[in-house]
Amino acid sequence: MDRAHPMKLAVVDDDNDVRTAVARLLSAMGHHVRVFPSAEDFEAETVVVDCVILDVRLPGATGLELRERLRRGSARTPVVLITGNGDRLTLEAAAAVDTPLITKPFDAAKLTGAIAAAIAAAPRT
Amino acid sequence: MPLPLPLPNEALRQAEELNRRIVESTGDCVKILDLDGRLVHINAVGLQTLEVADASALLNQPLAGFFEGDVRTAAEDAVELARTGARGRFQYQMRSGSGAAKWFDAVVTPITDANGAVVQLLAISRDVTDRRREEALRASQHQVLEMIATGRALSDVLDRLVHLVEDHFDGMLCSVLLLADDGTTIRHGAAPSLPEDYVRAIDGLSIGPRAGSCGTAMYLGTRVIVTDILTDPLWDDYRGVAQRFGVRACWSTPIFSPQRKVLGSFAMYYTEPRTPTDDELRLIEMAADIARIAIEQQRAYSALRHSEARNQAILRALPDWIFLTTFDGVFLDHHANDAATPQTSPAVFLGATIKDVLSPTVAGVLMQAFARASASDDTEIVEYRMESGDVERSYEARIVRCDGDKMLSIVRDITARKQAELELDAHRRELAHLSRVAMLGEMTGALAHELSQPLTAVLSNAQAARHLLDRDPMDLEMLRETLDDVIRNDKRAGAVIDRLRSLLRKGDAARQPVDVNEMTREVIDLAYGELASRRVAVTTTLPPTIPPVLGDRVQLQQVLLNLVLNACDAMNNTHAIDRQLALSTAANNGFVHLAVSDCGVGIPDGQLERVFEPFVTFRDQGLGLGLAISRSIVTAHGGSIWAENNADGGATFRCALPIAHPAG
Numbered sequence: 001m002d003r004a005h006p007m008k009l010a011v012v013d014d015d016n017d018v019r020t021a022v023a024r025l026l027s028a029m030g031h032h033v034r035v036f037p038s039a040e041d042f043e044a045e046t047v048v049v050d051c052v053i054l055d056v057r058l059p060g061a062t063g064l065e066l067r068e069r070l071r072r073g074s075a076r077t078p079v080v081l082i083t084g085n086g087d088r089l090t091l092e093a094a095a096a097v098d099t100p101l102i103t104k105p106f107d108a109a110k111l112t113g114a115i116a117a118a119i120a121a122a123p124r125t
Numbered sequence: 126m127p128l129p130l131p132l133p134n135e136a137l138r139q140a141e142e143l144n145r146r147i148v149e150s151t152g153d154c155v156k157i158l159d160l161d162g163r164l165v166h167i168n169a170v171g172l173q174t175l176e177v178a179d180a181s182a183l184l185n186q187p188l189a190g191f192f193e194g195d196v197r198t199a200a201e202d203a204v205e206l207a208r209t210g211a212r213g214r215f216q217y218q219m220r221s222g223s224g225a226a227k228w229f230d231a232v233v234t235p236i237t238d239a240n241g242a243v244v245q246l247l248a249i250s251r252d253v254t255d256r257r258r259e260e261a262l263r264a265s266q267h268q269v270l271e272m273i274a275t276g277r278a279l280s281d282v283l284d285r286l287v288h289l290v291e292d293h294f295d296g297m298l299c300s301v302l303l304l305a306d307d308g309t310t311i312r313h314g315a316a317p318s319l320p321e322d323y324v325r326a327i328d329g330l331s332i333g334p335r336a337g338s339c340g341t342a343m344y345l346g347t348r349v350i351v352t353d354i355l356t357d358p359l360w361d362d363y364r365g366v367a368q369r370f371g372v373r374a375c376w377s378t379p380i381f382s383p384q385r386k387v388l389g390s391f392a393m394y395y396t397e398p399r400t401p402t403d404d405e406l407r408l409i410e411m412a413a414d415i416a417r418i419a420i421e422q423q424r425a426y427s428a429l430r431h432s433e434a435r436n437q438a439i440l441r442a443l444p445d446w447i448f449l450t451t452f453d454g455v456f457l458d459h460h461a462n463d464a465a466t467p468q469t470s471p472a473v474f475l476g477a478t479i480k481d482v483l484s485p486t487v488a489g490v491l492m493q494a495f496a497r498a499s500a501s502d503d504t505e506i507v508e509y510r511m512e513s514g515d516v517e518r519s520y521e522a523r524i525v526r527c528d529g530d531k532m533l534s535i536v537r538d539i540t541a542r543k544q545a546e547l548e549l550d551a552h553r554r555e556l557a558h559l560s561r562v563a564m565l566g567e568m569t570g571a572l573a574h575e576l577s578q579p580l581t582a583v584l585s586n587a588q589a590a591r592h593l594l595d596r597d598p599m600d601l602e603m604l605r606e607t608l609d610d611v612i613r614n615d616k617r618a619g620a621v622i623d624r625l626r627s628l629l630r631k632g633d634a635a636r637q638p639v640d641v642n643e644m645t646r647e648v649i650d651l652a653y654g655e656l657a658s659r660r661v662a663v664t665t666t667l668p669p670t671i672p673p674v675l676g677d678r679v680q681l682q683q684v685l686l687n688l689v690l691n692a693c694d695a696m697n698n699t700h701a702i703d704r705q706l707a708l709s710t711a712a713n714n715g716f717v718h719l720a721v722s723d724c725g726v727g728i729p730d731g732q733l734e735r736v737f738e739p740f741v742t743f744r745d746q747g748l749g750l751g752l753a754i755s756r757s758i759v760t761a762h763g764g765s766i767w768a769e770n771n772a773d774g775g776a777t778f779r780c781a782l783p784i785a786h787p788a789g
Contacts, residue, residue, distance in 0.1 A: 014576050017614050021585035024607060028592030057574070057658060084574035084581070085658065103576035108588040 001097070008066035011048060012036045013055040013082070018104070022082075025108055027104065031114045039066040049077060055092055056083040056101075064093055069086070082106070154229070154250040157236070162188050162204035165245065173251070174229075176221065188233075188248060192217055207233040207246045216253075217580065225295070227254045236664045256271055258293065262408075265289040269415055277551065283315030283416060290412050296395060298372070298714040300324070301380075301416050302339050303389040304332065311340060313388045314389055314416075323370040334559045337363045338377035339390040346387055348378040348409075353398035360451070362683050374399040376406075380420065388420045446536040449527075452499055453491055454479035487511055489523060495532050498524045508539065520542040525526075553757050558631050560754045561683050564690065567626060569613035571654030575621045580615040592731055624651045627679055628686075638785050641710050647683045649708070659693050660701045666709035674717050676783035680758045684766070687751040688721040695725025695776065716764070716781040724775040733768045 009031050013019040016037070023033040034049070036042040039058055042064070052070065054063040067079045081094050081101040094101035098121065100114040140526040148155045154171035156164055161187050172180060189200040196217045198281035203213025213233040220226050229250040235246040244381040269289060287299040301314035315505045330336065332344040341359050342349040351357040352374055354367045360375075367375075377392040388754035393405060400408070440447070440460050449458040456474045473482070480488045498673045505524040510517050518540040527533045565572065578600045593600060649656070649663055656663055674681075689706065696704045707722040728736060729753065739753040752766075759766040769778055 015582075017582040017610065017617070018578055018585075021582040021589065021610060021614070023584040024603075024610075025589040025592070028589040030594075078745055082581075084577035084654075085570050104574075104582035105584045 006030050006032060007050040008032045008034075008048070008116075009028045010034050010042060010049045010052045012034060012039060012042050012052060012057050012058065012063070014038060015055070018055070020059070022111070025111070029108070029112070041070070043065070050079045051080060051118050052105070053082060053111070053115070054095075056081050057085065065098070066098060067097065076122060078115075078122040080114045080118050146688070147374060150250075151249075156248040156250075156251075158188055158246040159203065159234075160208055160243065160246065161200070161597070162208075162246065164188060171250070174219070174227075174252070176654055181346075199336065201541055203231065203233040203248075204246060208234045209242060210235050210237075210243055215771070223232045226251055228257045229253060236772060244574075262289070262293060266411070266415065271417070273415075273419050273422050274421075276426060279316060279419055282419040283566045284317045284422075286412055286419070287315050288322055289416065290393070290408055293408060294393075297405075298394040298396075299412070300339075300392045300394070301389060302327065302343070302392070303420065304387050306342050308387075311336075312389075319372075319394070320370050323372075325367060326366050335359050335361060337367075338390050342377040342379045342390050342392075343387050346379050346381070346385075346533060348376070350401060352377045352400050353778040355398075361757070371396050373397050376401050376409060378409050380413045380417045382417065382421065382439060386416060391416050426487055427735065443535075444537065448534045450479065450532050450534065452495060452497075452530055452532060454495065454532075455489070456482070472544070484511070491524070491534070494524050498532065499526050502526060508645045550761070553754075555629075556753050557683060557752075557758060559629050560687075560750055561679075564687060564751065565625065567654050567690070568652070571652075571658050572621070572625065575654040575660065576618055579617040582614040583611050584617070585744055586614070598635065613647065628682065634677050635676060639676050639678050640671065640702065641675055641681075641719060641782070642671050643679065644682055645710060645719070647710055648682055650681075652686060652689050655690065655693065656706070659704065661693050661706050662705040663706045663708065666707070671710055671712050671717055674761045674762070674764075674782040675684060676782065677758075681782070682753040683756050685719065685721070687755050689781075690749065691778070692721055692723035692725065693726075695723045697725075715784050717784055719782070720777055721779075722771060722775060722777040724771075727770045727774060727776050728768055733770070736768055737766070 006053060009026055011019055011023045011026070011033060012035075013022070014037050019035045019037065037072045038043075039054075039062070042052070052066075054066060056063040058066070063072060063083075065080055066118050067081065070077045079099055081088050081099055082104060083101060084104040091101065091123045098119075100117045102114050130562045148168050151168070154174045155166075155168040156171055157166040159165050164183050164187075165182075167175075167180050167183060172178070175183070175197075177183065183523060188204060189197045196215065199215035200217075203215045207214035214227065214231065216230050218226055230253045231250040232392050233246055233248045235243040236247050238244050255640075265285075269282060269286050272285060287301060290299045291297050298316075298318045299481060300316035300319055303312040303314040304310070305312050309331045311327060311330045311332060313324055316324045327337075327339075330340060334344055335340060335358065336344060337360050338351045349359065351359055353374060354360045354364060355372050358772050360367060367373075372773045374395040374397065375392055377390045380391060382388050382390045388466055391409055393401070394407055402504065415666060428491045443460075448458040451455050455478050457472055459475065479491055483491070490507050494505040494507040503525075506521060506755055507524070508519060510519050510522050511785060512518075516539060519542075521537050521539045523535045523537075525533050539684050552667065567627050582676045586607050590611070592602050593607065628651070645665065649665070689708075692706050696706075703724055705724045707720075708721045709722075711718045737752045737756045739750055756766050759780055759782065764780060766780045767777065769777045769779065
């Protein structure tokens with residue numbers, strides 16, 4: 001992935017610092033990034049993105065719940081889950097829904113790798 | 126004084142008649158003597174007193190010749206004085222035909238003619254027997270009361286009392302009996318003149334409605350007069366004894382305490398049948414009265430002796446030193462049992478002041494305690510340390526005011542107790558530390574999350590910065606912003622580590638003023654991750670300012686963190702949107718109050734106190750030590766912690782900590 005293929009991405013995380021930093025990294029890499037502090041904020045706008053980077057633990061609906069809704073929706077947007085808590089329960093839940101999950105802190109390579117995997121796994125329309 | 130008399134002769138006749146009638150009608154013995162002191166005339170009372178029918182045998186006898194020894198000399202002197210125109214006086218005793226002794230007071234005065242020359246002498250004798258007896262009685266009474274007042278043995282006092290009464294009446298024998306504490310048994314009191322065997326026979330008998338004079342008097346609580354023992358039915362059971370010792374009449378009066386309790390009896394005996402005279406009745410009551418005073422006094426003395434003995438026993442058993450000092454700290458007296466001898470010899474400190482004997486610091490502590498004890502009338506308790514040989518020992522002094530202006534100090538060596546307290550404190554600290562470690566262990570997931578957030582931001586920002594460096598032209602503004610965020614997030618991670626480190630510290634932290642509001646915010650920060658992952662919403666009600674409490678900041682944080690985590694556990698099965706945790710603080714009545722309320726399952730009935738016991742838990746995880754340790758921490762801070770169930774579900778844990786005094 002490089003600047004020749006810019007993507008439209010969304011970052012949903014309630015932690016302002018994390019949200020800003022991840023968005024800034026992806027922007028610096030040439031992508032178009034929009035940020036949302038909660039699942040509800042994300043759903044309130046009809047955005048079409050190539051991939052959503054979703055924090056597992058969110059106020060209101062969790063990242064996993066949002067992912068469920070996205071999968072059921074017509075868009076079938078690819079999702080990358082991120083979590084600060086790499087416990088067994090969270091890992092198993094992600095594996096069960098066949099969604100890439102990366103634990104914080106992660107570097108750029110791990111993040112972009114996960115995004116690529118999510119897009120590759122998503123059913124083509 | 127010139128009287129209006131018509132004729133000299135008639136006046137003279139009238140005067141002589143008046144004199145004769147005075148002389149014959151007086152109750153005194155009147156004698157007229159010539160200048161040699163010989164009897165010229167004696168009145169009828171005089172003849173009766175001398176028990177002679179007519180005066181002829183007595184006339185011309187010298188007055189002094191009626192007496193012998195000292196009295197005769199006194200009579201001669203009195204006659205001589207009267208002859209020289211002065212007034213002579215003497216006293217004498219006479220026995221009547223019945224043998225009763227009588228006392229007389231005789232006054233001899235001159236009779237003068239119109240020229241003032243002494244022509245005859247007038248001797249008037251007055252019977253003063255009654256007066257002398259009264260005086261003697263009063264003197265003896267006084268003597269007995271003095272014996273009582275000086276604490277003489279009861280038996281001595283009663284013996285003297287019996288003699289006093291017996292001296293007053295010829296042929297009378299007296300006895301005092303005492304009623305034992307059981308209220309029925311008769312005990313010997315005093316009977317110095319009654320035969321010993323008779324006294325022994327009565328001792329140990331029981332009172333009753335027909336128990337002789339004394340036993341009946343004590344039984345009925347009234348005076349019992351038995352005129353003749355041989356015929357009176359009250360003596361049916363004891364007649365033999367009485368006959369054996371020859372007593373015939375017995376009058377007895379009960380001795381009452383001021384509360385009308387019968388203490389004993391006073392009895393008068395005669396060896397012939399007799400009814401008491403008014404005089405005898407008067408005296409028996411007086412004797413009973415004095416006996417009452419004697420018995421009461423003896424009981425009071427005996428009670429005092431018992432109490433004194435008890436006090437001595439208590440003192441012997443006490444391991445403490447007791448010092449009596451003045452308010453100014455001068456040592457007046459001391460007590461120490463053998464096992465606890467004071468360091469300084471009594472010879473050194475008695476008479477010296479506290480300031481002379483003890484170090485200025487200790488003396489200061491004690492003198493301030495004296496001032497407080499003196500002002501409040503309460504027991505003041507102070508602790509201090511003193512060098513003893515090479516080691517320092519701890520003492521506790523309990524100080525109380527006594528005898529108005531003196532101070533009583535009870536001093537105890539509490540070194541061992543202090544040592545035990547220190548060890549206990551160390552154990553408590555160790556346990557608290559272990560409990561904190563365990564508690565943080567339970568929070569590992571949440572804490573990892575708390576750290577991973579800023580670390581993610583740091584890494585992402587740093588990598589973003591590298592990409593920004595490759596841009597042409599470089600966006601320096603964006604680069605600066607990115608680096609600022611790196612720094613800020615690094616500090617954020619550092620703060621998490623600082624909070625953890627302080628809680629994990631093994632503390633002997635000095636007590637310091639703690640702002641409970643600030644502490645509450647810190648604990649919420651620390652538990653933020655845990656609260657968020659459990660989806661618990663927190664509301665805080667903190668007043669703008671709150672007085673500080675004095676304490677170990679870390680331990681107090683531990684208490685609150687424990688309450689917060691417990692509250693979260695209690696809401697595990699509560700629906701996520703109902704998971705509300707409310708924290709509030711308030712200050713009143715000298716305490717800062719902290720409340721942690723949850724909307725969880727509450728505490729089972731009757732378990733509100735049990736949850737503070739070790740190893741009692743209603744949670745799935747943990748040892749059940751958290752609340753036990755929390756209580757020990759709060760108690761060590763002089764506060765209290767308790768639990769309540771909320772009316773609308775869930776539980777509230779409340780903690781009260783004393784507000785720090787401004788002076789420390």
